Amino acid sequence: MAVAPSIPGLDDFVKHGDPKRRSDAARKISELYLAGAAQFRPRHVDLFDGILSGLVPHTEPAARAELAERLSMLGNAPPTLVDLLAREDEIAIAGPLLRRSPVIVEPTLIEIARMRGQNHLLAISERPSVPSGVTDVIVRRGDREVVRRIAGNAGARFSLPGYSSLIRRACDDGVLTLSVGQRADISAPQLKELLTGSADIVRRRLFEVARPDRKAAIGEAMAEISGAPKPSAIRRDFAAAQRAILALHQAGRLNEAALLDFAKAYRCEEAIAALSALSGVQIATIDRVMMRDRADSILILGRASGLKWATVRALIVLRLGPGRAASATDLEEARLNFERLAATTAQRVVNFWQTRQSA
Incomplete structure (x- = not known):
């Protein structure tokens, strides 16, 4: 298929033509290529590639930008021409090809x-799709906007050193932490490392916005960071409370209403023992959850146990103790987080706590 000779004097245009004649030739040949690209075989692509690579660099920037945009959609775009355009300083020309051209190979992207x-x-x-060899360079050289963008790209892949660098950069960037924490390919140790270096408010926000399938992993990491295996600083004697709860159970009066009454009366041991009996969660685990600085764990436990918000709210206030009140803002934020939390997700986290406690 001899398409090139249809433009008389083509060799002269490439070697000696004035700018206008070269631009005209480049435009005509580009249109020929774009019109027939779907049917061209590799030898035809090579023919056009050799011709256009000599003509297109001499055309106006606007013309090169338009051509780059159209070539970026083609799986058989002329590779040498694409390589030339992708390396241009003008982002209007290089950008479309760098964003999506399948013709650009990984070594070129790295360079x-x-x-x-x-x-x-x-x-x-x-x-x-961005290979890990490319993301290594991007995480090292990119500014804040660039690194946030690559972290939010589900098609990007990161090497272990690349992920470590990404996590280090997230330490002082809450937005980046949210993006990295929601990635499907982040491992449990990496997630724990990420959350360890983040502020408490960022951890809570990440748990709030995470997809349901990610909430359990995030909750588990937060539980480990907060010291789930550590014993409570306050040693409680639950013997009397357990006897009282057993009596209620035998009388048929052990229910959520009784738990709410205990919480409102600041009867902490009875409230914990009642919640243990209603939820099937060990007393030691609930005691540890109640003593944490954050209310997140109480939300998880309440949702897994099927409690209403009024009861969960009372447990949050109980944790603070008599004479101390939670702010209206904190309580409203806790309520919204509680409503968004799926029971299945909460139960997975509680199961993890139980496993840790048994171990």
């Missing part, structure tokens, strides 16, 4: 990521 500026890194970060 461009090492040599070019933040706009080029940002464009590469938006590719449907």
Whole structure:
């Protein structure tokens, strides 16, 4: 299929033509290629590639940007031409190809990521698939916006050193922590490392916005960080409370209403023993949950036990003790988090607590 000779004097255009004649030739040949690309075989692509690679760099930037946009959609775009355009300083030209062209190979992406500026890194970060060799460079060289973008790209892959660098950068960037913490490929140790270095408010926000299938893993990591295996600083004697709860049970009066009454009366041992009997969770586990600084664990336990918000709220207030009141803002935030929390997710976290306690 001899398409190139349809433009008379083509060799002369490439070697000696004035800018206008070269631009005209580049436009005509580009249109020929774009119109027939779906039917071209590799030898035809090579023919066009050799011609256009000599013509297109001499055209106006606007023309190169338009051509780059159209070539970025093609799986058989001329590879040498694509390589030339992707390396250009002007992001309007390089950007479309860096974002989505399947023709650009990994070594080229790595080289461009090492040599070019933040706009080029940002464009590469938006590719449907970004290999770990490329993300290593992006995490090392990228500014805050770039690193946030690559962390939020589900198609990006990270090496172990790359992930470690990403987690280190997240220590002082709450937005980045939220993106990294929601990635499906983050391991349990990496998630724990990420949350250990983040602020408490960021941890709570991550748990709130995470997908249901991620909440359990995040809750488990938060439980480990908060010291789930550690014994309570206050040693409680639950013997009398357990006898009182047993008597209620035998009388048929052990229910959520009784638990709510204990919590409102600040009868902590009875409330913990009642909650243990109603939920099937060990007293030691509930005692440990009640003594944590955050209310998140109480929300998890309450949802897993099927409690109403009024009872969970009373347990939060009970944890503070008599004479101390939770702020209206904190209680409203806790209520919203409780309503969003799925019972199945909460139960998985509680099961983890139980396993840890048994161990």
